[in-house]
Amino acid sequence: MSNEVILRDAPRTVLPPEGGKPKAKGKSWTSFLKLAPGLILLGIVFGVPLAWLLRMSFNAALPGGLIQEGVSLNSYSTFFEASFNLELIWRTLGLGVVVTAGAFLLGxxxxxxLLRTQSRFKSLLLVLALAPLLTSAVVRTFGWMAILGDRGIVNSALTGMGLISEPLKLANNELGVAISLTEILMPYMILTVATGSSRLNDAVLEASATLGGNAVRTFFRIILPLTLPGILTGCLLVFVLTISSFVTPALVGGGRVFLLATEIYDQAVQSLNWPLGSAISFILIALFAGVLVGYQRLMARLDWNRS
Structure with a gap:
């Protein structure tokens, strides 16, 4: 029997198309239907309010708190034409960097x-580190007002020890706001670093010690790279919460610290200029988006370097 007959009579194998296994019919629709309830809920809870806020930013504000329906970029142009508003952006971003750096250095x-301790009280210590999250930020802000005030605990203690003759200006300024936000947001940094460093274990550190790595080299070559994903996530979380915070800057700042969040409140509540307040809100959202894009690129580069 010739080879042609053998090849002709042999059973044919149908190869799947390029890209792997052929997709089953209706699989994509099934996946979409599973996601539909969550997508609908997100659209109602987040999409509708944001759409209404975006529409409001294109209206025009009239004297007396009246609003003229229309499509206008007047609110955006009014914001960017004022040098004070541009300073608000840089001041808000600067405060975010300072608070993030402080939360990282302390947290x-x-x-x-907490990640490396072998103490039997490890669970208790972790609870104590995260316990401030169980207390309202408003309560902790009032606590910092009592601590940093001219007659607060810090100034009273320093005056009583004779170290200063006049109270230090720790409140009603950006310094007090930065100190307060650093303490308030530091648990987020601790939580994200501790939960995002699962790859750091005893075996890796023992291998470094076996190969002759000292404490400094082990930290920069082993510990820091393995905890970097948690660090980036913690910095992102703290930075975003800082630039969007309102209560702490308003209370500890004493009305003298002007940020984007406080300006949104002033325009919407005090000046009744809802279009301008909505426009500033979307400018703040644009800053969020820029930070998220930078974070995703850093994480993608980090994953690429690992591979």
């Missing part, structure tokens, strides 16, 4: 300690 060592 990262605590997170590593």
């Amino acid at each position: 990262y060592p605590l997170a590593l300690f």
Whole structure:
């Protein structure tokens, strides 16, 4: 029997198309239907209010708090034409950087300690580190007002010890706001670093010690790279919460610290200029989007370097 007959009579194997296994019919629709309830809920809870806010930003504000329906970029142009508003953007971003750096410098060592400790009280220590999250930010803000005030605990203690003759200006300024927000948001940094560093274990550290790595080299070559995803996530969370915070800057700042969030409140509640307040809100959302894009690129580069 010739080879042609053998090849002709042999059973044919149908190869799947390029890209892997052929998709089953209706599978995509099934996946969409599973996601539909969550997508609808997100659209109602987040999409509708944002759409209404976006529409409001294109209206025109009239004297007396009246609003003229229409499509106009007057609110956006009014915001960017004022140099004071541009300073608000830089001041808000600067405060976010300072608070994020402070939360990292104070929270990262605590997170590593909680992650590496072998104490039987480890669970209790973790609860104590995250306990401030169980207290309202308003309550903690009032606590910092009592601590940083001219007659607060810090100034009273320093005056009583004779170290200062006049109270330090720790409140009603950006310094007090930065100190307060650093403490208030530091638990988020601790939580994200501790939960995002699962790849750091005893085996890796023992391997580094076996190969002759000292404490400094082990930290920069092993510990820091393995905890970097948690660090980036914690910095993102703290930065976003800082630039969007209103209560702490308004109370600790004493009405003297002007940020984007406080300006939104002033325009919407005090000046009754809802279109301008809505426009500032979307400018703040644009800053969020820019930070998220940068975060995703850093994470993608980090994953690429690992691979």
